[in-house]
Amino acid sequence: MNRGPSWFNLVSLTLGFAFLYLPIVLLVVWSFNASRLVTVWGGFSTKWYAALLQDQQLLDAAWVTLRIGLMSATAATVLGTLAAIALVRGGRFRGRTLFSGMVYAPLVMPEVIMGLSLLLLFVAMGFARGFWTVMLAHTTFTLSYVAVVVHSRLITFDRLLEEAAQDLGCTPTQSFLQVTLPNIFPAVLAGWTLAFTLSLDDLVIASFASGPGATTLPMRIYSQVRLGVTPEINAVCTILIAVVAVGIICWSLAMKWRVAGAARLAAA
């Protein structure tokens, strides 16, 4: 059928997306407002951004967050991809139910519980809380997201290609590296990006796992947000939103380019 959307569909879409985006758009607008009040437009200004560069604590927090994000996303990508491979290719191995339970449970587990349990683990193991404990905690909760993203891609990948490679004399490892991995690579990269942004955004788990000297950006923002809306925080938030948005746009352009390239290749 597909008679196209009706007026009812259009209205619900418009209202729904307005609801989703209005607060984000407002935040960006406020960050360029010269006035401190959210209801008064005092003219366009970038002074709040300039003020950020003077805030050494904030810059330190941003640097810590960035390093944790890069490291934990990389570790989570390796572990998550392995988990997805085990779930798709492993067949019904022993302990599969438990394994898939452990992979998917962090997706819905309340952050407060995960944070508390990880903290107790670090205390029991005698780890000094700080940078590394946050890194470990973030790896643990983001690897599930990577597993889901890679899983959905791996399941549509034709296993015969792998078998053909092995018939032609590849070892399983070689066929994985030369055939499977290039094919699922976009999903692996998407998983990495997702893990990275989740790590950048996380407040609750980081607060539990962190100790003195390792304040992440969300923790810093949180401590200021409790005091109310300030233009400086709006500016930080806008920068974070811009980083994510630019990343996603680049990503989707790269995908388009890839698809177009593949189509040209197929046509040739």
Add this chain to the structure above:
Amino acid sequence: MRRARSPAALLPGLWLAIFFAFPFLLVLRLSLSDTALAIPPYTPRIDWSAGIEGLKAFFAALDVEMYRRLGEDRLYFDAYVSSLQFAATGTILALLVGYPMAYGMAKCRPGTRSVLLMLVILPFWTSFLIRVYAWIGILKPQGLLNAFLGLIGIEPLDLLYTPAAVQIGLVYSYLPFMVLPLYAALERLDHTLLEAAADLGSPPWKSFWQVTWPLSIPGVIAGCLLCFIPMVGEFIIPDLLGGPGSLMIGRAIWMEFFANRDWPFASAVAIVLLVTLVLPIVLYQRQQAKALEAGR
């Protein structure tokens, strides 16, 4: 099917066992200890050198004082009930807002669909904290909402730090989690079924009730679980948007932990929350497994 061990499972399995499953035992153990002992290293500890006697001593030292306190304290019981209420209401509202959106998306042309899909996913990638924070500026007494209401001549509303604000925040933050599974279910819908229903003389609303809605049930269940479970334990939203009147259990754990420094008690609260959520989490897992088998 082969019944083999999967070497790929080894590393992530080990990791999750250490960093995800094992810590729950620690939480359980701590929740069974006394407040008096609540300074590191959080005894009772198992004295392995004493063998079976050490184990006995360990179990003898456990007590349920924390849980007794939990039962006696009205505050925590109320926090549980209100968390469940907030989450249930939030899930239903998200379904009411999300279903028409997902339905409308599925009705669009494929090109438009993928753009809209991107737009639903995008907020998920931007910080939760930031998105909740933006609502403070909208809802506060001198905020944007009241400025707008003033323009059209309506009495200002005092929404910030009320349960209503928490409810708005919950629906807003978890809406993408509702729309995505719904859209996935509706997009797969076989349109010839609706045509057949129309050919047989069924009015559109009846086709919806008898064809579209039943077929979208898996998406509805997945969406509701995906919203409900994390909503119950939500911390940021009640903390930033809610007042003292909207205590939720996630926030109670946080406060016991960071403000009162009562780790055993925080653990007991967490264990009760976990037990409450075990059933929906298992349901979600089974749903997920079923969906994955179907995708095979």
